Amino acid sequence: MTPAPAGLTCRLCGRADLRSVLDLGAAPPCQRFMTADQLDEPEPGLPLHLRLCADCLLLQIPPLLSPADNFTDYAYYSSFSSSWVAHARRFVERAARELLPADAFVVEVAANDGYLLQHVAARGIRCLGIEPSENCSDAARRRGVPVHTAFLDKATAERVRAEHGPADLVIANNVWAHVPDVVGFTRALATLVAEHGRISIEVHHALSLVRDAQFDTIYHEHFQYWTVLAAERALAVAGLRLVDVELLPTHGGSIRLWAVPAASDVPVSGAVARVRQLERTAGLDTPAGYQGLAPAVGQIRDGLLRLLLDARAAGQRVVGYGAAGKGQTLLNYAGVRPDLLAWIADKNPYKHGRYAPGTRIPVVDVDRIEQERPDLILVLPWNLREEITGQLSGVGRWGGRLVFAQPRLTVIDPGAAAIEGAA
Known part of the structure; x- marks a missing residue:
């Protein structure tokens, strides 16, 4: 495991022996959804680099934002x-x-x-x-x-x-x-x-x-x-x-x-x-x-990108569901943009009319799903799988399917509750 640069210390024990575990590159803060008039403004790209203290074994990233920022x-x-x-x-x-x-x-x-x-x-x-x-x-x-x-x-x-x-x-x-x-x-x-x-x-x-x-x-x-x-x-x-x-x-x-x-x-x-x-x-x-985390993460990213690229080549309409913080990490790390994911539906009106940080994917009301009837819906808060599958059970009426990138890339027919292994 690669040592951290000089100057980084563990926030729990104060030791300087931090080892690299996973480098996700740079991304903006996950809750900084942009308004339309901000789209031509720059966004901060802050490192997302997970490290481990070799002494107390606390996993951590550098404190690049203050709690007040978040x-x-x-x-x-x-x-x-x-x-x-x-x-x-x-x-x-x-x-x-x-x-x-x-x-x-x-x-x-x-x-x-x-x-x-x-x-x-x-x-x-x-x-x-x-x-x-x-x-x-x-x-x-x-x-x-x-x-x-x-x-x-x-x-x-x-x-x-x-x-x-x-x-x-x-x-x-x-x-x-x-x-x-x-x-x-x-x-x-x-x-x-x-x-x-x-x-x-x-x-x-x-x-x-x-x-x-x-x-x-x-x-x-x-x-x-x-x-x-x-x-x-x-x-x-x-x-x-x-x-x-x-x-x-x-x-x-x-x-x-x-x-x-x-x-x-x-x-x-x-x-x-x-x-x-x-x-x-x-x-x-x-x-x-x-040490096994980084290779496994790369496989998840690659599998999702293959699915999205194949869907675009086939002329399928792909959208997202749930503009959660975890989804912003996934989309930014994978380099997904509106050409692969047209929009993200979310129940929170605070986010409607805004754009996801980094990716600039528009966030819309969940009613848009019924109006446009997409072919595939990428569920970003995959941890709420059962709840969201129930919420979106109706998309099977037009042949729509749900995609979960984690813990294993799967495609679900929500009406039949059938799971197809996608990778």
Whole structure:
């Protein structure tokens, strides 16, 4: 593995021994959708180069953007995914049943549009969201969720604790990858939680990334990629202890980490050792275990390009579905432009009439699918395969098919739910 240039250090342990794992070239930030009057303006092309710390084994990219660049005005609304909202509801039901006292206080960091805390508030449980983006904060408040609009840092955590008291449960879903100051952020989580409380962190599992070549989860707002091994080390720096791990299907394979203050008497679940062993079996406890990622990613890119080029040669109309951040990594890395993918349909009206970063592919309302009846629809958020296949089941009426580039290139007849191996 190639060493990183001089000057790059690990954001967790501070060591300078970073090794190259996967170089995706350069791309603009994945949520910077352009308006029509911006199309003749330049876009930043920032490196997407995944590296591994040979000492603490944290996967990471350089912090080329600040959280303010990414999240002050944020294009992603969690509630547009019905399956994600249902996932959050089930979590709240379980927490209320098994963990929370009658007078509980719940804090969610990166509360987005209230997709989760709406279920907490509906139960009459005192709660607070901490969310940096104004537009998402406003959406959460409209759902009846109280929100403190700020980035989580030491000062914010101390202020929230002073005003509201310590939290019985602190929730941090899909945010631990988004913070360049991972040590400071984790210490802020520790400040929020009560001595008897728990912290629940959900994050994409680096085991899934490496094993299934899920390279499209790599983009500039994801600064690091977590194994349980690296997570334990980060939690320990903040005076926290990992006591349980759950393997989740969300986002193509995630982990839910349960942490408590180090002095807590909560015992460690056997699941922690079991997931550690899964990572060791995959080779993720040494730098050598990451060397197969780059070749696998190249195969995914090549297979998708062959399909798109063949479709164009055959005169087929190909469009995209779901203008998710992961899709922007895939399209930019593969060099896909509007000549291969005419437009991307998305349910989020915030993105309608805009253009995807880098590729300049227009984003349109989902009604356009029925109006134009394309031959092939490339589903970019492939992790929501079941949900989206159901949403697009009607395209089979005109012979339309769905394409998934990952984890294996497949073409689906959504009406018959049949899968054809495409590569």
